[in-house]
Amino acid sequence: MNPRPTTDPRPRWRRIPGLAALLALAAPAQAAGLDGSQLSVLWGVPFAGILLSIALWPLLAPRMWHHHFGKIAVGWALAFFVPFALVFGPGTAAAGLVHALLAEYVPFILLLTALFTVSGGIHVRGNLHGTPLLNTGILLAGGMLASVMGTTGASMLLIRPLIRANDHRPGCAHVVVFFIFIVGNIGGSLTPLGDPPLFLGFLKGVDFFWTARHILPDTVFMMAALLALFFVLDTWLARRQGAARPDPTPDTPRFGFDGAANFALLAAVVGLVLMSGLWKPGIEFDVMGTPVGLPGLVRDAGLIAVTAASLVLTPRRVHEANQFGWGPMQEVAKLFAGIFLTIIPVIAMLQAGAQGPFGAVVRAVTRADGTPDAAMYFWATGLLSSFLDNAPTYLVFFNTAGGDAAELMGPLAGTLAAISAGAVFMGANTYIGNAPNLMIKAIAEDRGVRMPGFFGYMAWSGAILVPLFAAMTFLFLR
DSSP states (O other): OOOOTTTOOSOGGGGSTTGGGGGGGSOOHHHHTOOGGGSOGGGGHHHHHHHHHHHHHHHHOHHHHHHHHHHHHHHHHHHHHHHHHHHHOHHHHHHHHHHHIIIIIHHHHHHHHHHHHHHHTOEEEOOOOOOHHHHHHHHHHHHHHHHHHOHHHHHHHHHHHHHHHTTTSSOOHHHHHHHHHHTTTGGGOSSTTTSHHHHHHHHTTOOTTHHHHHHHHHHHHHHHHHHHHHHHHHHHHHHHHOSOOOOSOTTSOOSEEESTHHHHHHHHHHHHHHHHHHOOOOOEEEETTEEEEHHHHHHHHHHHHHHHHHHHHSOHHHHHHTTOOSHHHHHHHHHHHHHHHHTHHHHHHHHTGGGSTTHHHHHHTBOTTSOBOHHHHHHHHHHHHHHSOHHHHHHHHHHHTTSOHHHHHTTTHHHHHHHHHHHHHGGGGSTTSSHHHHHHHHHHHHTTOOOOOHHHHHHHHHHHHHHHHHHHHHHHOO
């Protein structure tokens, strides 16, 4: 299949596994020496501007965005950074930049590159014949893989085989819609590798297995309900559609994997991330006030080695079959340079709590007795994640809840679980809620599947997901 650069209006960086978590670049407000309670809300305008540009411009003016996204990002970055340096001084500005670069940007970009390279080195071949049971099994497998190799990685691995298995049916848009729900979003809720917001939390100090322990019941409920609904719907539609048309791909090679060595490299990536969270030798190096720990350095060196090994071991034909290229990685630096700068004052204002400029947000998710309302955190995080990227939304509410990972994992565990579930699950509500959604749609349409439009898809998610989220709130978040 030939690439279709104009079909998917989502910028290329959104097509990389876990990419949106680069929003973790934003340094804690304390690193920038800011008192958020004294800031004007106008300092948040550049951050809101760049997020809205990323969310809407590719949909409204894709050609202009494709040619000028770098200039737009630079414009928003300068709109914040120049006044920031003038008001608070170049020293404070430099401190925040160094902290963001060394503590968070470099570790994440290396993990991102490793996941991108490894997932791009695995190709699934073969022509299965889609039945309700087989389709449900693929969705289940994809949902389980999503927490290991990222929602985008699992989606790109399985969407083409799934469409190929159902290309003898007169209509299978519902298969792709449920694939977006399960593999592109909800399946990635159990580890920091699964979805961008969770890796952001990992970088902020949340334990690797914390999310799996605390939202596993929520995830199992959503996965089981969706798989059961899908099986019933697919069975009904298969019977209603009657006789299948001739299979357009009957002579493809038998089922199997090319580039299977990358599965071992994927395991190495998981091991390196785990090591960096569990190994505590107490050795740190101070770089302009930013501590750089030995476990992080070992992890980063290992990720570089994994990336190099994948490039050497993967045959060229596998990369060609997966349309592997470095364009998205080149695009990353331009867009997120603006994001990690502009978010600094927003974090400061949120950490000021009810006394800060965003006090209304804090009060909306807080009960009358001053304790956080987990259900409100879930819906507020989720609704914003539906229309903005879920990683910045997670970051906003993580800091609204105090920004202290130890407290959020302890006394406020229910709040962190609600934020995590809202950010990951409700990214499925719209095509622009999470990175893989529009790319899955574009691939499906390229293979002849008639997918619903933006609002048509929202009709699906509104009818299926929203009632399940309401039930989940009643069962787990009261």
